[in-house]
Amino acid sequence: MPCTVSMTVNGKAVSREVEERTLLVTFLRDQLGLTGTHVGCDTSQCGACVVHIDGRSVKSCTMLAAQADGAAVTTIEGLAAADGTLHPMQAAFREHHGLQCGFCTPGMVMSAVDLVTANPSPSEHDVREGLEGNICRCTGYHNIVKAVMAGAEAMQGGTMKAAAE
Amino acid sequence: MANPTGIGASVRRREDARFLTGRGTYTDDINRPGQTHAVFVRSPYAHARITGIDAAEAMRAPGVIAVLTGADMETDKVGSLPCGWLIHSKDGSPMKEPPHFPIARDRARYVGDAVAVVIAETREQAKDAAELVMVDYEELPAAVTSLKALEGGAPLVHDDVGGNLCFDWHLGDAAAVDAAFAQAAHVAKLDLVNQRLVPNAMEPRAALGEYDRATGEHTLTTTSQNPHVIRLLMGAFVLGIPEHKLRVVAPDVGGGFGSKIFHYGEEAVVTWAAKKVGRPVKWTAERSESFLTDAHGRDHVSHAELAMDKDGNFLALRVATIANMGAYLSTFAPSIPTYLYATLLAGQYKTPAIYAEVKAVFTNTVPVDAYRGAGRPEACYLIERLVEVAAAETGIDKAELRRRNFVPASAMPYQTPVALQYDTGDFAKNLDIALPLVDYDGFAARKAESARRGKLRGIGFATYIEACGIAPSNVAGALGARAGLYESAEVRFHPTGSVTVFTGSHSHGQGHETTFAQLVSERFGVPIENVEIVHGDTSKIPFGMGTYGSRSLAVGGSAIVKAMDKVERKAKKIAAHMLEAAEADIEVKDGRFVVAGTDKALTIGDIALQAYVPHNFPLDELEPGLDEQAFYDPKNFTYPNGCHVCEVEIDPDTGVVQVVSFAAVDDFGRVINPLIVEGQVHGGLVQGIGQALYENCVYDEESGQLITGSYMDYCMPRADDVPSFTVRYHEDQPCTHNPLGVKGCGEAGTIGASAAVMNAVVHALSEYGVTHLDMPATPERVWQAIRRHTPAQAAE
Numbered sequence: 001m002p003c004t005v006s007m008t009v010n011g012k013a014v015s016r017e018v019e020e021r022t023l024l025v026t027f028l029r030d031q032l033g034l035t036g037t038h039v040g041c042d043t044s045q046c047g048a049c050v051v052h053i054d055g056r057s058v059k060s061c062t063m064l065a066a067q068a069d070g071a072a073v074t075t076i077e078g079l080a081a082a083d084g085t086l087h088p089m090q091a092a093f094r095e096h097h098g099l100q101c102g103f104c105t106p107g108m109v110m111s112a113v114d115l116v117t118a119n120p121s122p123s124e125h126d127v128r129e130g131l132e133g134n135i136c137r138c139t140g141y142h143n144i145v146k147a148v149m150a151g152a153e154a155m156q157g158g159t160m161k162a163a164a165e
Numbered sequence: 166m167a168n169p170t171g172i173g174a175s176v177r178r179r180e181d182a183r184f185l186t187g188r189g190t191y192t193d194d195i196n197r198p199g200q201t202h203a204v205f206v207r208s209p210y211a212h213a214r215i216t217g218i219d220a221a222e223a224m225r226a227p228g229v230i231a232v233l234t235g236a237d238m239e240t241d242k243v244g245s246l247p248c249g250w251l252i253h254s255k256d257g258s259p260m261k262e263p264p265h266f267p268i269a270r271d272r273a274r275y276v277g278d279a280v281a282v283v284i285a286e287t288r289e290q291a292k293d294a295a296e297l298v299m300v301d302y303e304e305l306p307a308a309v310t311s312l313k314a315l316e317g318g319a320p321l322v323h324d325d326v327g328g329n330l331c332f333d334w335h336l337g338d339a340a341a342v343d344a345a346f347a348q349a350a351h352v353a354k355l356d357l358v359n360q361r362l363v364p365n366a367m368e369p370r371a372a373l374g375e376y377d378r379a380t381g382e383h384t385l386t387t388t389s390q391n392p393h394v395i396r397l398l399m400g401a402f403v404l405g406i407p408e409h410k411l412r413v414v415a416p417d418v419g420g421g422f423g424s425k426i427f428h429y430g431e432e433a434v435v436t437w438a439a440k441k442v443g444r445p446v447k448w449t450a451e452r453s454e455s456f457l458t459d460a461h462g463r464d465h466v467s468h469a470e471l472a473m474d475k476d477g478n479f480l481a482l483r484v485a486t487i488a489n490m491g492a493y494l495s496t497f498a499p500s501i502p503t504y505l506y507a508t509l510l511a512g513q514y515k516t517p518a519i520y521a522e523v524k525a526v527f528t529n530t531v532p533v534d535a536y537r538g539a540g541r542p543e544a545c546y547l548i549e550r551l552v553e554v555a556a557a558e559t560g561i562d563k564a565e566l567r568r569r570n571f572v573p574a575s576a577m578p579y580q581t582p583v584a585l586q587y588d589t590g591d592f593a594k595n596l597d598i599a600l601p602l603v604d605y606d607g608f609a610a611r612k613a614e615s616a617r618r619g620k621l622r623g624i625g626f627a628t629y630i631e632a633c634g635i636a637p638s639n640v641a642g643a644l645g646a647r648a649g650l651y652e653s654a655e656v657r658f659h660p661t662g663s664v665t666v667f668t669g670s671h672s673h674g675q676g677h678e679t680t681f682a683q684l685v686s687e688r689f690g691v692p693i694e695n696v697e698i699v700h701g702d703t704s705k706i707p708f709g710m711g712t713y714g715s716r717s718l719a720v721g722g723s724a725i726v727k728a729m730d731k732v733e734r735k736a737k738k739i740a741a742h743m744l745e746a747a748e749a750d751i752e753v754k755d756g757r758f759v760v761a762g763t764d765k766a767l768t769i770g771d772i773a774l775q776a777y778v779p780h781n782f783p784l785d786e787l788e789p790g791l792d793e794q795a796f797y798d799p800k801n802f803t804y805p806n807g808c809h810v811c812e813v814e815i816d817p818d819t820g821v822v823q824v825v826s827f828a829a830v831d832d833f834g835r836v837i838n839p840l841i842v843e844g845q846v847h848g849g850l851v852q853g854i855g856q857a858l859y860e861n862c863v864y865d866e867e868s869g870q871l872i873t874g875s876y877m878d879y880c881m882p883r884a885d886d887v888p889s890f891t892v893r894y895h896e897d898q899p900c901t902h903n904p905l906g907v908k909g910c911g912e913a914g915t916i917g918a919s920a921a922v923m924n925a926v927v928h929a930l931s932e933y934g935v936t937h938l939d940m941p942a943t944p945e946r947v948w949q950a951i952r953r954h955t956p957a958q959a960a961e
Contacts, residue, residue: 019289035194036187038419040367041452045876048367076187086185094181097844101674102184103367103419109185128885135876137367137420138674140851140914141884143844 005069009034010078018065024058025049027065028075036076036106040135047134050107050114051075057114059107059133076106079113088154089113089147098147100138108134108144116152124149168755171687175840178679179693180672189417192371192388193449200373201230203435203448204291206281206298207457208273211307211529211869212320215271215300218281223297228290231442232298233434234281235270243267243437246428246493247402249394250500251645252332252525260332260525263323265493265532267403267430267437273302274322274492275531276871277457282434284442288449307529307869311489312466314528322492322527329527331490332499336507337520337583342472345481345518349472353555358939359543361464361489361862363879364536366673368419369450370459374435378443382410385436389415390425390671391711394648396703398428398496404437408703411436415701418673422852423535424459425673426713427496431458456874461862462536464489465502465543471516471551477561479570481518484510484547488525491532498534499525504584504644505540505632505714511581512548513592513628513806514570519582529869535713537852538912541631542919549627549920553927554936563924564600567628568593574898585632587804589898592628595808595830599626602828602891603810611812621815621932622825625924627917630806633715633909636799651798652716653707654724656685656732658791660777662770663695666728669709670721671701675911676841677717681725683837684905688729689769690756707794715909718837719803719900726904727795735791736772742783743767743775803900803908807831809850809917813925820948822858822926828891829917834900834908842910846892849914855882856915857922861941880941930954 006015009032016031028034028051037060040048049060052074079087089112092098099105108131115122115130122130127148128141136144170176183189220232245264252260268279281298285291308314308322314329322329346352366388373386383406389395392413399413400406418425435446450458466487472480488502507521538545552570556563572579574591581587600606608624615622635641638649653669664685670677682696699705709721733753740758741748750761759766775782776791812826829846836842859880863872873879899906919940926942927935933954938946 021289029194030196034187035191036189038191038368039193040369040419041876043452043875043877046367046452076185080186090185093185094177097178097840099178099181099184100676100844100848101367101420102180102189102417103191105184106187124889125885131884135367135881135883137365137422137852137881138848139844140847140849140890141887142847142889145884145889 003066005065007068007070008072010074020066022065023061024063024065024068025060028060034075034077038103038106040103045135047111048104048107050110050134052110052114057111076110079109087113089151092147092151092154096143096147096150098139098144104134104136108136112148112151115148116155120152120156122149122152168687168690170683170693172683172837174683174838176679176683176693176838178676179682180676180678191368191417191419192373192386195373195386195416197375197445200445200447201284201286201442202288202291203438203446204283204288204295205279206283206295206300208269208276208278208280210273210302210304211276211309212305213273213302214305215269215273215280216303217301219299220281222299223283223294226290226294226297228286229283229294230286231284232281233438233441235266235268238266238268238437239270241437243433244403246430247398248494248499249496249647251647252334252499252503254332255335260499261326262494263326267433275529276869277531278492279430282438284438284446309528309530309864309866309869311464311487311526311528313866314526315487315524322529326527331494331525331527333524334503335520335522338518339520341518342481342483342520346472346483349480350475351473351559353471353551353558355469355551355554355937357467357547357550357937359463359465359546360940361533362462362536362856362860363456363862364422364424364459364462365881366420366422366424369452369455370425370429370431371449372432372435373445373447374439375445376440382412383436383440384412384414385432386414386416387432388418388425390418390421390673390713392671392701392703393669393708394711395428395432399433399436403433412704415671421673422537423462423539423713427460427534452876453874456879457871458531460495460532460534461491462533463543464533467547469547469551471555473555473559477559477566477569479514479516482510482516484521486521486523488523489528489530489533490525491528491530493532495532495534498532501535501540506544508584509541509544509630509632510548511583512545513572513630515572517582521583530864537849538915539714541912542853542916545627545629545916546920550923553625553924557931557936563626564596564605567626568596585802587630588801588901590630590804590806590832591898592806594895595806595832596628598893598895599808599810599828599830602830602893603812603826615814621817621929622812623925623927623929624810624812625921625928627809627920627924629809629917630804631912631916632802633805634719634799634803635714635716636720636802638798648710650710651796652720652724653709653796654721654728655707655792655794656725656728658732658769658773660774662691662773664691665697665699666725667699667706668721668725669706669711670717671712673712675712675717675845676838680718680838680841681722684722684725685729688756691769715805715911718905718907719903719909720797720799722905722907723799723903724795724797727797728793731793731795732791735787735793736769738787739772739775740767800902803834803903805831805833805908805910805913807913807917809921811921811925813922813929815926815929815947817951820944820951822942822947824854824888824922827888829914831894831910831913832898833894833910834898835896835906836894837907842894843892845910846914847890849912850890850918851882851887852915853918854887854922856940857919858941859886
């Protein structure tokens, strides 16, 4: 049975008719062509599909598109500034070589941004615990942790700057 | 500082921009007009006769276009998936090589073996309809573990493979080993299991087949580490498509670790079906399907014995290994427990006599093939565990025992008794760097401090050597390889001086687009942003062998150097003409072509323009253009080596093992991009730690059902399971036989780490009298080991 879902994705209002069973991740990838959000497992373990729903990180394979009706969704494609300037967390991942094959990266970055939003100055331990729901097979996490700590610092700088303005 | 984007610079990766913004293009991201979706019907039994398939109901389901079976493939004369390496048994007979059809025909031989494929308008419709395909199975008893499969009376996986024995192979001098053992003052013995693992690249396998009726061309887009190998195997052996009508593309690939080397049946099915249904056909594995169908790794059961004299000098090593091949031979499966394993059993030691026997066995499980390290981690684990047992039994310090037996740097090149000739390596130096890094002398104090907190502490070593860049082709061919093992490159300067490099190597995380561009930037002084690296598309690149065995830089990079040599030779001729000098007087300095002793100079850009706009060009001596191709076939393997040291703390009440520190000292020869190399080490270490502490692929021994079929059952190492690492390397032992002096770094971490961790775990448990524990050292296993070795009164 098809149903209509409407939401804001990366700042743009979208509305589509979908099968009721359509997962949010399928909606983003297949209906909207936002293929930056990846599917790495079928048990909500790997975190490759993490997006932000109303500012909080969610594994987009764990919810139906219909459950996101009316929500504001941000995917990895919507994280950088409109002029293409990378979000401080994206920039930190590049600077610290926090990615290799790139497949877990979108989910990892989205989780990291949420982690730092909730805890602006995380310790290494906080970062490791906070990313427990995102599996990376390439990096051994070492450089991801470094990147997230650096990204956190940069985000704080950005926040302070924004607050001062 | 020299060129900031040249050799030795930690250039930030150029591929990251697209990956960080969600603009990577992985196979499942690609959609074609009119695309259909394939879902496979897979055997729920480990072993069953297929007595009938009724697809009528499935065909009536919404959106279904076709249901195809092994019989349809047989009608179309689709062949068997070929095996790329032939091993001969001790008696000279060739290995047993039963057919492996993309879709099973009369019998399913493992849980997940494809039985039919449903093609429908949407993935969901195909999935729904797959549930409606009625397959009649007659369940047969299964041979699940390698040991049971070898027992008399075990069910036969293939009727014509008696005893399920694929081959019974050996290497080394048995008589010399027997003689040495007869003289030994001490013999250390060990039985050990190198458990089965699931590679688990984060991108599940996927394949998209297309057929162009107008041109008769097939295109397969697939998650592959080596698209040309797939084109050759699938085109020539399975589907009978000539190469000029078959294009294979491996776009961005989300990790491989070996599991995406092989030609899988799904690739052949979508390519074949796309022509049959007249529309593109896409298949993407779900993770559960990946667990069931990706080739697994390791799965060795071994007995090893080390003979020593009274001073702890190694006299001889004797090894017997049983290797599980799974139900069919995957592409390179037979080479893994033979030429990539037994040849490494000398390790870093000058053990004069070695003899290894390897039995390869068919079982009713998914095929086993290369997984990161591929044979070499198994060899390293066996040797390094055995050396640690020897140290414990003789009372010789484990660092000292290793040092005493190292092949000295002065003995290089060193011929081992198991076929390889190491070119360079200073193993004592690796150890010398590592010991202070981990404060080896301070261990006793740290152990005492742990004990005050009720914890056990252990320290373990692994001094590994591996063989990378499998080669040369003629040697590999003599050992059974059915392919060459060279690599290709084309370096094309464009008229305005930018460069495109076409490489036969493939990047699925290794950062070739950066490292390979650094080679060009260094050589010709071209800004790195003016260098494009193209890989992964057989319609663009010269025939190449792809990426595995840490071969990309050593073999693929060397091919680029060879092509650049040709470019430089031609550019010198052009420069000589332009500068009105003798060719012999042209020198290349910092990327400029200079007339020796003058200030007359040209950049490669000036020369490229002249080459393509040949208005003033010696056309009678030189062709226009600046575009050169090269194939590089290595003279020898390369031999990365190093010393890994792990320290663990164990909570005896829970059995939980925590890796508290890990130091890796490696010799990779020359390093092009330190940032990328260190990242490769980190990732490798965690895969090794994963094997040591967490990962274990378990099949039910009776039914053959995969017990660890998801991330809920198969424990992947996560961020909070592992520490940060101390990684060092030195560059004073460059490879002597390739132009870059590089050895390869992709697998090293995985090769050393498992042994180092397990040696530390056993060391920590040694106060309970534990002398060995099989991987993974899960809390339950550690807890059980402590309980087993705790005297009753002590436990009370």
